[in-house]
Structure formats: C-alpha cells, structure tokens
C-alpha cells in the first residue's frame with residue numbers, strides 16, 4: 059500500500075484546535091490520511107476508546123479538565139491495546155519518565171514534530187505484532203478448548219460404552235447360568251467336569267498372562283463348552299459299556315451342536331467359536347473341522363488341555379479314572395503335537411507347584 063493512502067484513525071486528547079491542526083499537517087506530511095476525534099475529558103475519552111476503532115492516541119500533557127497521566131489511566135483501565143503518545147510542550151524529564159511508567163509509548167515535543175510520524179509508524183508496527191500474537195494465542199486457546207471438549211465427550215462416550223458392555227456381560231452371564239443349570243439337571247457328570255476343567259483353564263490363562271478379556275471369555279465359555287451334549291441321547295452319555303462307532307460319532311457332534319446353539323448369542327467374546335474348537339488338535343487330528351495351529355483360538359487350546367486332563371483324571375461311566383499321572387503324561391507326550399506348547403508347559407508347571415486349580 060502506498061504510504062500516501064494510509065488512513066490513520068486518531069484520538070486527539072487535546073484542548074487546542076490550533077495544536078491539533080499542526081499535528082494533522084505533520085501527519086499528512088508523513089504520508090498519513092488522518093481521521094480524528096477530539097476529546098478533553100475522561101468520560102469522552104472512555105466513550106471513544108470503547109466504541110471506536112482507533113489506531114493511535116495523541117495526548118497533550120496538561121488540559122483544563124484532564125491530563126496525560128489520567129488519560130493513560132483511563133486507557134489502561136479499559137484494557138484496550140491502543141498506542142498512546144504524549145504530544146506536548148516541554149514537561150521535563152521526570153514527568154516524561156512518569157508517563158512512560160504509566161504506559162505511554164513515547165513523548166514528542168510540540169515544538170519539534172519531526173519524530174512524530176516515525177514514532178507512529180513504529181507503534182503501529184508493534185501494535186500489529188501484539189495483535190497477531192494475541193490472535194494466535196486466542197486461536198490456540200480455542201483449539202485447546204475444542205480438544206478438551208472432545209476428550210470430555212470421548213471419555214463420556216467411553217464410560218457409557220463400558221456401562222453398556224458391563225450390562226451386556228451381566229445379561230450374558232445370567233443367560234449362561236440358565237444353560238449351565240440345564241446341563242447340570244440333565245447330566246450332573248458333564249456339569250462337574252466342566253466346572254473343574256474351567257477352573258484349571260482359568261488358572262492356566264492367568265499364569266500365561268492372557269489379557270482380562272480372553273480370561274473372561276474362557277470363564278464364560280468354560281461354563282457351557284459341553285452344552286452340545288444336550289443334543290446327545292442321555293443313555294449314550296451315561297452308557298457304562300463300550301460305545302459303538304455310531305454312538306461315538308453322535309457324541310462327537312456335540313462341538314457342532316454347541317456352536318449352533320450359541321452362534322446367534324450376541325456376546326463380547328467368541329463363545330460359539332471357542333466351544334466349536336475345544337476338541338481341535340494342533341496337528342489337525344481333532345474334530346470337527348481338523349483345524350491346525352494358529353487356526354485354533356488360544357481359549358480353545360487352553361480348554362482342550364484342561365478338558366483332557368480333567369476327563370482322564372476322572373471316572374467316566376464307561377471306565378474308571380485313569381489317574382492324574384497318566385493324564386499329565388498324556389499331555390506332556392503330545393506337547394506341540396496335539397496340544398499347544400505354552401499351554402502344556404504352563405499346565406505342568408502349575409501342577410508341579412501345586413497351583414492346579
């Protein structure tokens with residue numbers, strides 16, 4: 059912008075129109091196009107600085123009803139950032155220092171106005187820098203506020219979600235208890251077997267350092283992983299003699315039956331899949347889908363080991379208990395073949411240390 063075009067909104071705090079005209083002439087000489095308002099009292103000054111957009115205040119030192127220190131005080135009280143320059147007759151060094159201490163930016167003698175325009179240019183530049191800095195601070199504060207608001211909203215949403223999950227878990231827990239009771243009523247052996255096997259599975263999962271969600275999944279699935287047995291005729295489950303091939307294949311269907319019963323249950327854990335996989339083996343020799351290695355959920359690998367250990371240690375309708383030692387030998391012998399390495403290691407360690415429940 060051409061300096062000749064630079065408009066300047068000035069508040070003249072002065073009682074002498076002649077002096078003002080001298081100042082105006084100097085401003086025009088310096089390339090400004092001044093628009094000014096003249097005030098001589100504190101009230102008039104206050105009204106102007108509060109209601110008008112001003113670039114600079116040029117203030118005489120002594121007026122009949124007002125003076126420069128009072129004018130500076132009015133400006134500071136209003137807390138508006140407008141540069142104020144004392145333009146006056148000779149007032150003495152101490153008075154000048156006092157005005158600067160109160161908040162004036164500069165002092166120009168009326169008898170020598172040559173410094174006026176350079177001083178105004180400097181003050182306008184400084185005011186612009188302060189204004190930009192203030193704007194940046196304001197924007198940063200607004201962004202921080204928005205961020206704080208987002209965090210608060212996120213936390214509230216998270217709390218609400220957690221409450222919903224907790225409620226859902228309670229509902230699922232209650233539903234599972236109904237299923238557990240159904241299994242218990244029809245087949246007390248399966249109920250007791252599931253209970254002991256799940257306790258062992260939970261101990262293994264804890265020692266392996268599984269996260270809480272997986273441990274909860276094991277606990278929940280553990281209560282119903284043999285639920286498919288409800289579809290197996292009771293006389294087969296309790297048959298004391300050797301089972302025929304057809305009877306064995308009917309029993310083997312319990313994994314799939316359990317999966318079908320649970321697959322539509324909305325749950326935070328993969329309950330149906332854990333149940334479906336609890337007879338799968340690491341080398342693919344399990345049933346019903348011959349899954350291998352990582353295809354099998356860790357929850358199912360743990361339940362598989364605790365299930366085998368519990369089954370072999372206990373009496374079955376068709377055979378006496380094989381004993382804990384035989385059961386431990388079985389899982390150790392097939393470690394890494396049928397059963398997950400880490401699960402077997404943890405299980406054996408728990409038994410050795412007597413922490414097996």
Ligand SMILES: [Fe+2]
Pocket residue numbers: 283284312336337
């Ligand atoms: Fe089973």
